[in-house]
Amino acid sequence: MTPGVLFFVVGPSGSGKDTLLDGARAVLGGSGRFVFARRVITRPADAGGEAHEAVDAATFARLQQDGAFLIDWTAHGLSYGVPARVVDELARGVHVVANGSRAVIADLLARVPDLVVVEVTAPLDILAARLAGRGRESADVIRTRLERTTPPVPAGVTVVRVANDATPPVGIERFIAALEAQTARLRLARMPLSAGSRALAVLPRDSSVLGAADYLGPGRIDIAGRGRSIRAEVALADPGTLAVDSVGLTHEVFDRLGLPEGTPVVLTRTPTPASRAALRTKIRGGTLDEADYARVVGDIVEGRYPDAEVSGFLVAADRGLDDAEVLALAKVRASFASRITWDEPIVADKHSMGGIPGSRVTMVLVPIVAAHGLAIPKTSSRAITSAAGTADAMETLARVDLDADDVRRVVAQARGCVAWNGRLNHSTLDDVMNAITRPLGLESTRWSVASILSKKLAAGATHVVVDLPFGPRARIKSAAEATALAQLFESVGAGLGLFVEAVPTDGTAPIGRGIGPALEARDVLWVLENDPEAPADLRDKVLHFASRILAWDPAIGDRETARRRAEDLLGSGAAREALDRIIVAQGARSEPVRPGRLTRAVVAERSGTVTDIDGFAVAGIARVAGAPLDKSAGIDLRARLGDMVSKGDALFVIHAGAASDLEAAARLATQFCGFTIA
Numbered sequence: 001m002t003p004g005v006l007f008f009v010v011g012p013s014g015s016g017k018d019t020l021l022d023g024a025r026a027v028l029g030g031s032g033r034f035v036f037a038r039r040v041i042t043r044p045a046d047a048g049g050e051a052h053e054a055v056d057a058a059t060f061a062r063l064q065q066d067g068a069f070l071i072d073w074t075a076h077g078l079s080y081g082v083p084a085r086v087v088d089e090l091a092r093g094v095h096v097v098a099n100g101s102r103a104v105i106a107d108l109l110a111r112v113p114d115l116v117v118v119e120v121t122a123p124l125d126i127l128a129a130r131l132a133g134r135g136r137e138s139a140d141v142i143r144t145r146l147e148r149t150t151p152p153v154p155a156g157v158t159v160v161r162v163a164n165d166a167t168p169p170v171g172i173e174r175f176i177a178a179l180e181a182q183t184a185r186l187r188l189a190r191m192p193l194s195a196g197s198r199a200l201a202v203l204p205r206d207s208s209v210l211g212a213a214d215y216l217g218p219g220r221i222d223i224a225g226r227g228r229s230i231r232a233e234v235a236l237a238d239p240g241t242l243a244v245d246s247v248g249l250t251h252e253v254f255d256r257l258g259l260p261e262g263t264p265v266v267l268t269r270t271p272t273p274a275s276r277a278a279l280r281t282k283i284r285g286g287t288l289d290e291a292d293y294a295r296v297v298g299d300i301v302e303g304r305y306p307d308a309e310v311s312g313f314l315v316a317a318d319r320g321l322d323d324a325e326v327l328a329l330a331k332v333r334a335s336f337a338s339r340i341t342w343d344e345p346i347v348a349d350k351h352s353m354g355g356i357p358g359s360r361v362t363m364v365l366v367p368i369v370a371a372h373g374l375a376i377p378k379t380s381s382r383a384i385t386s387a388a389g390t391a392d393a394m395e396t397l398a399r400v401d402l403d404a405d406d407v408r409r410v411v412a413q414a415r416g417c418v419a420w421n422g423r424l425n426h427s428t429l430d431d432v433m434n435a436i437t438r439p440l441g442l443e444s445t446r447w448s449v450a451s452i453l454s455k456k457l458a459a460g461a462t463h464v465v466v467d468l469p470f471g472p473r474a475r476i477k478s479a480a481e482a483t484a485l486a487q488l489f490e491s492v493g494a495g496l497g498l499f500v501e502a503v504p505t506d507g508t509a510p511i512g513r514g515i516g517p518a519l520e521a522r523d524v525l526w527v528l529e530n531d532p533e534a535p536a537d538l539r540d541k542v543l544h545f546a547s548r549i550l551a552w553d554p555a556i557g558d559r560e561t562a563r564r565r566a567e568d569l570l571g572s573g574a575a576r577e578a579l580d581r582i583i584v585a586q587g588a589r590s591e592p593v594r595p596g597r598l599t600r601a602v603v604a605e606r607s608g609t610v611t612d613i614d615g616f617a618v619a620g621i622a623r624v625a626g627a628p629l630d631k632s633a634g635i636d637l638r639a640r641l642g643d644m645v646s647k648g649d650a651l652f653v654i655h656a657g658a659a660s661d662l663e664a665a666a667r668l669a670t671q672f673c674g675f676t677i678a
């Protein structure tokens, strides 16, 4: 027999507990499914309000001694007790409804098999007016009742809130609906199903508890029990698949809910998102303000929207965001991420819009800035479509999977870090958004301004330099677009309280020689060690950005001084030593990953000038060679844009860790190696 639920009705004095209980008793009292506990109170029977059992203090004490109460408490100079016999009702599967106290919920939790706290609410001004109107207490007692505070509801307790801020009939209807919803209990089951990040709940088509088919459709449901809840879409199982009094969850959803199999849970329909009108305004091409975005993003993060509506919103937002909306979205996104704070006047950071193979500027820039002495807690991404992300390249030398405490420790030891951002300032919002924008190829440059700067704010940066490479194959196609985006970055940054310098750069060809984690790390070390092989274009780009960052230091002041300072730190080896400190602090690899020992040169099929290098094609060959998963794999460029080459000259050398990868990459290169020679 499933035990009955004890509904413990609480709420501030005057919220209307007695009123709603009287109304519900009139409707449910004769159903045989509910009983309404008659309390024992040391209040005169004719005081008015609830029909309680009135006893004097001595009698109450004796009853208490005799174990006559399931739970008792004192408040407002009175003693209250709920008769212990209600436990027998619960054992028979009957639900018990009792007027209770917020102060004893924790005690009660251990005494009954299934507790639901029903919290009756009403605005404070209404409470005062009602108590005055009731006329049961004096003005002083009313004041002390309104001033009474109680401990918060303990974790693990199911709380259902009933707003009694309208008329009594409306309040009673809501109250009865809340009781009924909580009694439609199902037993939790783990289904032999996985659906990844898609939250799925399975109902038996022949459910004995509810009309399962009614729960199909675009909406979602909340599955709640013992103070925990989870939101999911509904699927139906044919009879015989799932017990008729159960609800089945996929492995992922079951684990996220974190309740044992067999736990009684309640299904309720996910409330219609209050922000739907705003979402539809955006989908129709309108503009939203910050409050609108906060509501829409809040409902999205809470899982109140089906994916189709989220997709519609993201597509619309991706297509049309005015400057004010970009700032509004940045502020809202930042509000959903936890923010790291630093005790530093300047926390430097850098971001690149990417899309250019190689260009591993960060791994040289961070050591220079750290060697100078500014804090630079840099977090970077792994490759998504490219041959290597900064995190992949750094991981050939050191650990990058740092959590927030690791980042603090490393920066304290070495003034900078190069960490993988996957474990940091990653909000649920990012997961929800990325799950839709990435497969759809969304994330316009304007949308990404909000995303990037909100992350920088969350990371605790105060100053950010942004690299905006533009070119025919870059994300930014022209100088004009890069300039406009630079202005947007800087204005949105100012709106967030960030100092942002956004810098258009040449994105027409790869930067550096290496394409792939180990080969890019090799370029980085060559630059830091002033090796004659060091790619000049990578060194120049690093100094360009270092001069901007160091100029933020009041002790430096201008870019020319900053550039000289950066050149000194590089030339003296101080930056190289700074990288070693960062590597040690993050956790050095026992052996750095070297470029793959299996190689194959790709040579010019004709003499002439290299007029174009297709970064996508070259990065594609590097990926077929195994990058970024095989960190040793990639491309070592031997010819640059504008070089004169002779037939048979090496354009680049493929590196791989496995012969099959090398052959596959070589075959791809014979189809198109990315180089145009005219």
Ligand SMILES: Nc1ncnc2c1ncn2[C@@H]1O[C@H](COP(=O)(O)OP(=O)(O)OP(=O)(O)O)[C@@H](O)[C@H]1O
Residues within 6 Å of the ligand: 011, 012, 013, 014, 015, 016, 017, 018, 019, 020, 049, 130, 131, 133, 134, 164, 165, 166, 167, 168, 169, 171
């Ligand atoms: N929805 C409502 N609209 C108007 N008046 C209401 C509403 N609900 C309750 N009242 C009135 O407000 C006063 C307080 O209601 P009630 O006694 O039910 O509150 P309570 O939460 O039980 O208070 P207490 O904890 O002090 O017993 C009563 O006079 C009642 O008639």
Ligand SMILES: O=P(O)(O)OC[C@H]1O[C@H](OP(=O)(O)O)[C@H](O)[C@@H]1O
Residues within 6 Å of the ligand: 010, 011, 012, 013, 017, 075, 076, 078, 080, 099, 100, 101, 102, 103, 148, 150
């Ligand atoms: O503030 P908390 O502890 O939630 O409630 C204190 C007491 O006030 C109410 O009683 P009454 O019917 O107003 O006398 C409640 O039912 C509880 O007994």
